[in-house]
Amino acid sequence: MKGMLYAQFKLLLRRPASFLLMTGICLLFAFFFGISSFGKSTLPVYSEMSEKNTEIVMNYLQEADTQNFEQVEKEELLKTVREGDAEAGLFLYEDHYEIVIASETPTKTILEQNIQKAFGDYLQKKRIHSTDVNDSAIMEQLEDSMFSIETKTLTNEDSFVFDAQLQGIFGMSVFFVIYTVAYNVIQILVAKQDKIWDRFILSPVKKWEMYTGILTYAFIIGYIQVVLVFFVMKYGFDVDFYGGFLESLILLIPYVLTIVSLSVLIVAVSKNYQTFNAIISLVAVSLAMIGGSYWPIEIVTNKAMLGLSQIDPITYIMEALKNVTIYGQTLGETMFPISILLLMSVIMMGVGLNLMERR
Amino acid sequence: MLEALDLKKQFKNTRAVDGVNLFIEQGEVVGLLGPNGAGKSTTISIISSLLPPSSGDVRFFNESIIKKPQTLRKHLGVVPQEIALYNNLTAKENLQFFGKIYHISSNLIKTKMEEVLEIVGLQEKQNDLVKTFSGGMKRRLNIGVALLHEPKLIFMDEPTVGIDPQSRKYILDTVKRLNREQDLTILYTSHYMEEAEYLCDRIYIMDQGHIIASGNNNEIKGILSSEQTVVIEAEIIEDSFLNKLEYHPSVTQVYRQENAIHVIVPLEMDFFQTIIDIAGETETSLKSVQIQTPSLEDVFLHLTGKALRD
Incomplete structure (x- = not known):
């Protein structure tokens, strides 16, 4: 196995460009999807409320970290949204609100959540003020309560915490690593086609050592890539991992392992390099779309897509990564997605190697 | 030393090898000739234990290699028709890698590499990347890799395909020298009759999966005497x-x-x-x-x- 690793690392040192390029692209996409989206977008607001109430609602809205809100005239709001300068616009009325959107985007869901919360708080206060009870006493009670309860549900489809930075970094890292790993696992097929594999078979090296050598290398390279991206994001761009940075790195181990197994399965069904190229592009993009690499899975409502996401490793790694960062869970608490990933890995590796040997 | 007994190989609807019988004695250079598609490479794959036959047996020193190929593999070097090398490694690195694969100790590997590079005439090119080599140089290194672990028996599957006449002559002379000086037993497949006439002690002619004639040069030519x-x-x-x-x-x-x-x-x-x-x-x-x-x-x-x- 050492010999196999020796050759693979020598080849990497000889031609590091493809690894560096893939890591660079991954960083770039993570940056654009994550870091750059950190700059809050400004959404126009038109209000028919009284000046005082408008100010209250606007203050509530500004509390949301993800967007800025700017009060504008009605015509200007419509024009801004129509011309695509803003993804959405908000109309405020005394007892309700309206959102104007140009197209369905993840922002709309997040915006809805923010507005719902802000408007809910506003209406609550308004009702308290309108009762005969001494409102200042109630407000005092509300603010000085013994404890406050914040409810976060992971399963409730209507409620999730969105962190654009982490979504971008996690999503792009787990997507691009599929290519990095798969294009190393394909070396098995290349070695077989070039008859280098025959030399291995005739040598004293055992078959399991041959596979383990190449697959271990693919795992190491894939893992290095994602770890590198996470490190650059944390220490280079000061991204907040909510104290779950180390846990995130640990979680990537079962995921990269699953991708190695998935790649073995893809290589096993590929007749040649060209077929592999076609399959890997299709599989990687589909997995990323279904599993929530490009946008949060929580905003997907299509039942077919949600059903498919249950057999997508990206779904589970995204869930696990968000659990240990945004939702502050421990590794022990996020065992379910990890177990699914490991199960997938075992099944795909078993089927893949079996198919490969039969051919 | 090695004999194939009634070898057959069926691939779906094609019978690539159909009842091949052949033997190789120690120190011989045996030619296996035939046109493309005759079944030469499949036969080589079977007798080198890379491919199981549909029926028949291969015996190395009277021991079947079908279930126990290790004994043969230890003493066998194979030069495939393809250039089975890493193009992005140098000649030396390729030899180093295959040396590791053959569990040659670090101390010995350096000496072995020098010997092999000298045999195939690539000492001066040892630090060049294989991808910069000419077709003939690649073929020579392809042979060199198969010699690294000092095999007793070597199978060469059309080792001169697609190269210039000078490289071809160099390879033929090398093969002859290996046989003469190192008592290496060689099975050589080719579709060049002149190569067989130059190198081989005995020849098997193969067509459509069958051995259609065998014997030394004169015996074969005697068919048309x-x-x-x-x-x-x-x-x-x-x-x-x-x-x-x-x-x-x-x-x-x-x-x-x-x-x-x-x-x-x-x-x-x-x-x-x-x-x-x-x-x-x-x-x-x-x-x-x-x-x-x-x-x-x-x-x-x-x-x-x-x-x-x-």
Whole structure:
């Protein structure tokens, strides 16, 4: 196995460009999807409320970290949204609100959540003020309560915490690593086609050592890539991992392992390099779309897509990564997605190697 | 040393190898000749334990290798038809890698590499990337890798395909030298008759999965010992001229090779006048007419009805 690793690392040192390029692209996409989206977008607001109430609602809205809100005239709001300068616009009325959107985007869901919360708080206060009870006493009670309860549900489809930075970094890292790993696992097929594999078979090296050598290398390279991206994001761009940075790195181990197994399965069904190229592009993009690499899975409502996401490793790694960062869970608490990933890995590796040997 | 007994290999609807029997004695250079698709590479794969036969057995020193291939593999070097090397590594790194694969100790590997590089004449190119090598140099290194673990037996599957005449000669001389100086037993497949004539002690001729003839050069040529080959060169070879020759009752075989026509006729027959007559009838202007002893190529054509390189 050492010999196999020796050759693979020598080849990497000889031609590091493809690894560096893939890591660079991954960083770039993570940056654009994550870091750059950190700059809050400004959404126009038109209000028919009284000046005082408008100010209250606007203050509530500004509390949301993800967007800025700017009060504008009605015509200007419509024009801004129509011309695509803003993804959405908000109309405020005394007892309700309206959102104007140009197209369905993840922002709309997040915006809805923010507005719902802000408007809910506003209406609550308004009702308290309108009762005969001494409102200042109630407000005092509300603010000085013994404890406050914040409810976060992971399963409730209507409620999730969105962190654009982490979504971008996690999503792009787990997507691009599929290519990095798969294009190393394909070396098995290349070695077989070039008859280098025959030399291995005739040598004293055992078959399991041959596979383990190449697959271990693919795992190491894939893992290095994602770890590198996470490190650059944390220490280079000061991204907040909510104290779950180390846990995130640990979680990537079962995921990269699953991708190695998935790649073995893809290589096993590929007749040649060209077929592999076609399959890997299709599989990687589909997995990323279904599993929530490009946008949060929580905003997907299509039942077919949600059903498919249950057999997508990206779904589970995204869930696990968000659990240990945004939702502050421990590794022990996020065992379910990890177990699914490991199960997938075992099944795909078993089927893949079996198919490969039969051919 | 090694024998194949009634080997058969079936791939779906194709029988690639059909009842092949052959043997190789220690120190011999044995040729396995045949056109493309004859079943040579499949036979090599089976007897080198890379491919299980559908039926039959392969014995190495009287021990079957079908279930226990390790004994053979330890003493076997294989030079595949493909360039089985890492293009992005240097010649030295390739040898180092395959040395590790063969569990050659770090101390020994350096000496072995030097020896092998000298045999294949690549000492000066050892630090160059394989991808910068010419076809001939790659082929030489391909052979070098197979020699690294000091095999007793080596299978070479068309090691001179697609290279220039100088590299080809170098490889043939190397093979001959390895056999003579290191007592290396060699099974050499080719579709070049002249290579077999130059190198091999014995030859097996294969076609459509069968061994159709075997023996040493003279024995093989002896198949046509009662015949002669008339080689005719003409300005323009018309179909009518060829047809007349083919349908002549005394002619055993006619085939065209580049600008010449080879006609196989009985040894006692004086065919010269007949050729002049046919040329006159078909208005063919002849350039030359030569009478030769049949070559291996002629024998092959006689046996299979097609030229070796078809």
